[in-house]
Amino acid sequence: MPSRESMGDKVARLRNKPTLTAHGHQERLEELAGVRQAFQRITEGAADAIAWAFHDAKQRKRCGDARTLQAITQECVGRLRGGENLRVVNEGIAGGVKVADPSTGAFFKIAEDTVGIFKGSSVMADKPAKHELAMLTHLHEADAARLLTVPLASCVDVTVRDAAGRPERVYRVQGFSRHAVGGDTLRVGSGDGGRTTHVCTELDGVAEELAAGLHLAPSLMTPSSGLFTRHEYRRVRGDRDPDSFPQLGPATDALLESVGAGRHAAESSGVCAQVEAEHGVVLDPLRPVHAEHSATVARDAGGVPSRLPFDVELHALPWGEVVLLDTHRLCIPDVTGGGWR
Structure with missing residues (x-):
């Protein structure tokens, strides 16, 4: 059900x-x-x-x-x-x-x-x-x-x-x-009051656009433990799987064939293969793609800036949804013992 x-x-x-x-x-x-x-x-x-x-x-x-x-x-x-x-x-x-x-x-x-x-x-x-x-x-x-x-x-x-x-x-x-978020979905921000900080290259563009829209300067807060959790994704291309693509009729099959993504071909070719090679994308609708996620604890952020206040959280759900939490900190600046941040 x-x-x-x-x-x-x-x-x-x-x-x-x-x-x-x-x-x-x-x-x-x-x-x-x-x-x-x-x-x-x-x-x-x-x-x-x-x-x-x-x-x-x-x-x-x-x-x-x-x-x-x-x-x-x-x-x-x-x-x-x-x-x-x-x-x-x-x-x-x-x-x-x-x-x-x-x-x-x-x-x-x-x-x-x-x-x-x-x-x-x-x-x-x-x-x-x-x-x-x-x-x-x-x-x-x-x-x-x-x-x-x-x-x-x-x-x-x-x-x-x-x-x-x-x-x-x-x-x-x-x-x-309520959304399906938790410690295992946190990618950007801190879930423990600033002790550790999560950073993610793949979500940096989302954080950057949000910060730009709200006119936020990058945060200078660092984790109190000195530890960052870096999240990285690796795109994995699967084999072509015609059975995973729905049967939409002869016209659709002919269109796929014309661009080099025919249902019965072993590999994509033509326009489809050319665009994939030039832009590093997967255009073939019959080729499944999934992302492998890894998290590493490190002493630095790996070059990923902290664009949002430390406890504003971005969570990545398995189906691609990005959830924003703890938004109250977006209204006011970070304040530390040393002054404004």
Whole structure:
């Protein structure tokens, strides 16, 4: 049974959908708007349950519950209506308590300083949340981000009231579309707070275009451990496989034959072979190509510049999709003890 298309995957498909007419382009934009509105509706109900559960968890923690805030929140959210499918997850140390909803492909976090990065200030914790939402909104429309998959985002402010109806606290819950990213997909940036840095020659062009579109100077931050992880890809050409190319009729077969990529030929020839030789590409549609990935830990970046702030992440998924994460740092410059970077 084919897997259900998530909201994030649908937006990525629609953003990259080719259109030939003004009408087709307008239809695509309307579909995109519909998906974004649907995502907003999906996240509103879950955000309410998450805020109430988190508020209850904090109160229990103050009353002496020795468990982690994440564990208490999971127990509380499971008891609430609308929280049956929600799962508290441990992903990163910043951003507060994080919750996933596998049933909708959504990911949530509360802008609360739970680990003391901002000395417990919820106001300061809310600042990167605002930056992240602002940048995601911009990137969904920016031409510079057309080579990237940018998560959907929503923001819901939930007022928690006491038994008498008096407001006790307002929580800002952010919702994002979740993508199949992790430590093994990280190619550019840092996933451990700047201790190590990932660089990738193949994604440098994407990072460069994004940095140019946002008028960012190259980052001067270096990993605190002095270690870089260099990612490299090697293109591997397979043997011609006529069975992998669909049967599209005599006209298509004749076209392939005319350019030197005939279905029954042992090797490509003619125009196809000439273009491949001159430009170093694989033009033959019957020849499968795949990339082999390798990662090497080194003391230098291998000549690949750090075009983005250190903890802005680019992830490469196996099917070629490039996902951009931690976008709040794109709104402000890097700052270190030695000054602006």
